[in-house]
Amino acid sequence: MKGLKKKAEVMTPSDTLLDWARQVLDQAGVAYAALDSRLLLAHAMGCAPEALLSGADVAADPEQRFRQLVQRRAAREPVGKILGFRDFWKDRFHVSADTLEPRPESETLIESVLSLCPQRAAVTSILDLGTGTGCLLLSLLREFPHALGTGVDLSQAALSVAEANAQACGLKDRVRFMLSDWLSAVDGTYDIIVSNPPYIRADDRAHLMPEVRDYDPALALFAGADGLDAYRMLLPRISAYLAPKGLLALEIGAGQSSVVQALGESAGLLHRGTVNDLAGIPRCILFQPMSPLKDLSHA
Numbered sequence: 152m153k154g155l156k157k158k159a160e161v162m163t164p165s166d167t168l169l170d171w172a173r174q175v176l177d178q179a180g181v182a183y184a185a186l187d188s189r190l191l192l193a194h195a196m197g198c199a200p201e202a203l204l205s206g207a208d209v210a211a212d213p214e215q216r217f218r219q220l221v222q223r224r225a226a227r228e229p230v231g232k233i234l235g236f237r238d239f240w241k242d243r244f245h246v247s248a249d250t251l252e253p254r255p256e257s258e259t260l261i262e263s264v265l266s267l268c269p270q271r272a273a274v275t276s277i278l279d280l281g282t283g284t285g286c287l288l289l290s291l292l293r294e295f296p297h298a299l300g301t302g303v304d305l306s307q308a309a310l311s312v313a314e315a316n317a318q319a320c321g322l323k324d325r326v327r328f329m330l331s332d333w334l335s336a337v338d339g340t341y342d343i344i345v346s347n348p349p350y351i352r353a354d355d356r357a358h359l360m361p362e363v364r365d366y367d368p369a370l371a372l373f374a375g376a377d378g379l380d381a382y383r384m385l386l387p388r389i390s391a392y393l394a395p396k397g398l399l400a401l402e403i404g405a406g407q408s409s410v411v412q413a414l415g416e417s418a419g420l421l422h423r424g425t426v427n428d429l430a431g432i433p434r435c436i437l438f439q440p441m442s443p444l445k446d447l448s449h450a
């Protein structure tokens with residue numbers, strides 16, 4: 152017991168570095184200073200973050216590298232952009248300066264689609280509008296084993312990242328990526344259409360966290376004066392691309408659920424529900440085409 156107690160009190164060089172990093176990041180206003188410190192030290196040492204818990208030691212070069220990484224994080228570069236990847240759903244996605252870093256709250260969209268499509272084998276086609284890293288489309292292709300995917304984006308650089316992610320996920324043969332201004336280059340109909348479009352108001356830029364404002368591409372963030380430009384563009388046109396029993400799932404920003412629901416309903420879509428994220432914010436809105444039966448009953 153005595154020996155154990157002594158061991159627990161010994162500070163390894165990595166503990167000292169982690170303490171230093173946590174203080175630097177705390178002072179810089181970084182939210183998860185201890186977690187990010189561990190991720191960055193593991194990255195600098197080329198080991199898994201868990202290895203640091205068992206007291207892995209730090210040689211001189213990794214220490215210097217780690218100190219540089221911590222200074223980048225203290226300048227509010229997001230940890231995912233420093234590491235070059237972000238984990239989302241069941242996979243690890245490359246990110247770059249040209250892509251939005253996948254967000255945990257976007258997993259709400261994946262969960263919502265799965266809960267409304269229990270017949271996984273019946274889904275054969277999925278369209279993702281504004282695919283970025285491809286995280287939504289590739290995660291859905293993993294869950295719907297018979298589906299083929301189409302991902303579009305206005306950024307060719309983002310599409311290159313999505314292609315690399317499809318390759319890394321082993322899904323390259325089931326997906327195609329296209330440069331398209333929303334639906335302009337898209338044809339056909341789809342069982343599932345998803346989109347996490349830009350939805351931030353242009354004049355909210357000054358209020359964003361530096362991690363978002365300075366490191367996510369503006370094309371991925373802003374959507375006009377009220378943040379609704381993309382929904383206004385997509386909703387009136389989307390029915391032509393939805394299969395008769397298809398499902399449309401859109402990510403929305405805080406406070407946008409009722410107006411986006413109204414936009415969908417006035418485009419003739421049936422509102423199937425709105426799902427909150429883990430913070431209790433309405434995050435995903437679901438629509439289906441009006442069923443032909445229902446239309447007849449109104450005739």
Ligand SMILES: C[S@@+](CC[C@H](N)C(=O)[O-])C[C@H]1O[C@@H](n2cnc3c(N)ncnc32)[C@H](O)[C@@H]1O
Nearest residue numbers: 251253281282283304305332333347348349371
């Ligand atoms: C909020 S990001 C979402 C990225 C990814 N789907 C995700 O959930 O992490 C929005 C994406 O829409 C793309 N985008 C913006 N305007 C577009 C347009 N007019 N046509 C197609 N894609 C567009 C951006 O380049 C960006 O990749």
